[in-house]
Amino acid sequence: MLDAPNAGTAATRRLPGRLTAPPPGWTTRADVVIIGSGIAGLTAALRLRKRVDKVLLVTKDVLSAGSTQWAQGGIAAALGPGDTPEQHEVDTLVAGAGACDRDAVRVLVNEGPEAVRELIRRGAVFDLDEGGDLSLTREGGHHRDRIAHAGGDATGAEIQRALMEAVAARSNIEVIQHALAVDLLLGHDEAVGGNRVVGVTLHVMGEGQRDGVGAVLCRAVVLASGGLGQVFSQTTNPVVSTGDGMAVALRAGATLRDLEFVQFHPTVMWLGPDSRGQQPLISEAVRGEGAFLVDDDGNRFMQGVHPLADLAPRDVVAKAIMKRMLETGKPHMWLDARHLGPDSAAFWERRFPTILATARSHGVDPVTELIPVAPACHYASGGVRTDLDGRTDLPGLYATGEVACSGVHGANRLASNSLLEGLVFSRRIAKVLPGELRPWLDPVPDTRTAGLVAGGVRRELQETMTAKAGVLRSAPGLSEAGAILDKLVGVAADQIDQDSWETTNLVTISSALADAALLREETRGSHWREDFPERDDEHWAGHFDVRMSDGVTTVAFTPSPATDLDLPELPEPAEEGR
Structure with missing residues (x-):
């Protein structure tokens, strides 16, 4: 591990070393606790249930409330x-802009087909062609038709339904809903030469005797808690995506990697200047069917920006939209999809029924009206660093799905690889974890400094990150973001509640993200620096890793060779979905 060449420019701020919380009022046990109920968590639970005595699946809301159900593509x-x-x-590898782990990518693509077949055997119903085979489509960056979909644009919802029904049918998977993971419990294990995870504290709402804060003692924890979308004012992520899994891992001593690589989806429906939180996604497949972007004067501003114009990769389109918004002073651009198909209404109802219904629910009819769109946070390519079997560098802690950084996405995730990643790496965790379970161990006293940031600062945090660490970044903006974060950390909560716990997690992850983005003085993939517009492999081929010790974060650079392929540039068709 080498310090980054300019590591001294990153802020050093003291964050809470653990969340302020009441002492546990109840205790239970499980061999493995899985935190998260999307495709990654449900797959891990189904796979582990036959391999360990007791699996406990924890979700912050109801089982269906995560990101998986929103995946359109x-x-x-x-x-x-x-x-x-x-x-x-x-x-x-091409999409990842030289920052992928090639071994991880090979695991993903080689084990992916069987993982999808297993998903179908579990009951997921995908769209078929006239011959009864999978109806496969193509998205941005893919040069083959390899995207399986369900219900036109409702793939995630169908996968979530099938996996939830499979979990419900297994009595040996215990589920606790409405439970926030507060912090990991650690125990000293001489066999591993230090601490390992021995449990987790939860805050449970409305679960009978398990109401309030309690402790689950366990032999391993699998994080499958999703991403960090609520760091930003506008996101396609659900309200539960507050970076909790990344934050609890960081506070416990695990490493976060590649946090600066946040993918912004270019065409998210703009709902007005005061709209915050989850916004409706307008799939890039709509542009793939012939829709195009225009400004207020009807100019097709993507012409000349990229050879593929409106079908350029996500990062190119997102930056172009933002620049046009700044040039015109307008809060959004427009997507014109009124001309799709010989019968536009019938086409929309068949090909994009979910998007059509959502747009109409917000007062816009895509059949006859322009759709207001602007970029919004979509996907975190970075997260808790793992190896090829989902192990983190904290013994007893595993991670899978969007919360993890497995190395497959690099600097810019290839469309529709995210659901596959959750499937493949959850299967790998379930294969190795049972043989790595260590004896039960009691937690040691937690000496980390407790703290809690007031929930009332969340809006200022989100607006700061959107303006200063969003699609377009620069040293002055990121430095200003760091200064504001320093201020927000000092706004202590006057009461203990879930809003303050989540906001503290958001401040923690925002700090790590902004510091890594400031240090990476180049443009690579989804990380755009206006002051460093070119990719720089000589200095920045590698990864920024963030660690924490009792609330103090350090950022270090780990160099690694770029994983590009010497290929001619090929046209990239439209992408869609997650």
Whole structure:
């Protein structure tokens, strides 16, 4: 591990070393606790239930409230005629802008097809073509039709339904809903030469005798808690995506990697200047069917920006929209999809029924009206650093899905690889974890400094991160974001509640993200620096890792060779979904 060349420019701020919380009022046990109920968490639970005595699945809301159900596009795997894992690997590496872990990518693409087949055996119903085979489509960065989808644009909802029904049918998977993971419990284990995870504290709402804060003692924890979308004012992520899993891992001593690589979806429906939180996604497949972007004067401003114009990759389109918004002083651009198909209404109802219904619910009819759009936070390519089997560098802690940084996404996730990642790496965790369970161990006293940031600062935090650490970044803006974060950390909560716990997690992750973004003085993938507009492999081929010790974070740079392929540039079709 080497210090970053300019590591001294990153702020050093004291964050809470653990969340202020009442002492546990109840205790229970489980061999493995899984935190999160999307595709990654549900797959891990179903796979582990036969391999350990007791699995406890914890979700902050209801089982269906995570990001999986919102995935519009589909799941990518080499399942079609003429396609191969090797071709999928190439597309993934190219999209990742030299920052992927090639071994992780090979795991993803080689194990992906069987993982999808298992999902189908579990009851997920995908769309079929006239011959009864999977109806496969193509998205941005893919050079083959390899995206399996369900219900046109409701793939995530169908996958969530199938996995939830499978979990409900297994009595040996205990589920606790409405439970926030507060902090991990640690125990000293001489066999591992230090601390390992021995439990987790939860705050449970409305679960009978398990109401309030309690402790689950366990032999391993699997984080599958999703992303950090609520760091920003506008996001496609649900309200539960407050970076909790990343924050609890960081406070406990695990490493976060690549947090600066946040993908912003370019066409998210703009709902007005005061709209905050989850916003409606307008799939890039709409542009793939012929829709195009215009400004207030009707100018198709993507013409000349990129050879593929409106079908350029996400990061290119997001930056172009933001620049046009700044040039015109307008809060959004427009998507014109009124001309799709010979019968526009019938086409929309068949191809994009979910998007059509959502847009109409907000007073816009895409059949006859322009759709207001602006970029919004979509996906975190970074997260808790893991190896190829989902292990973190904190013994007893595993991570999978968006909360993890497995290395497959690099600097810019390839469309529809996220659902596949959750499937593949949850399967790998379930294979190795049972053989790595260590004896029960009691937690040691937690000496980390407790703290809690007031929930009332959340809006200022989100607006700061959107303005200073969003699509367009620069040293002055990121430095200003750091100064504001320093101020917000000092606004202590006057009461203990879930809003303050979540806001503290958001401040913690925002601080790490802003520091890493300030230190990476280049433009790579989804990380755009206006003051460093070119990619710089000589200095920045590698990863920024964030660690914490009792609330004090350090950021260090780990160099690694770029994982590009020497390929000619090929046209990238439209992408959609997650």
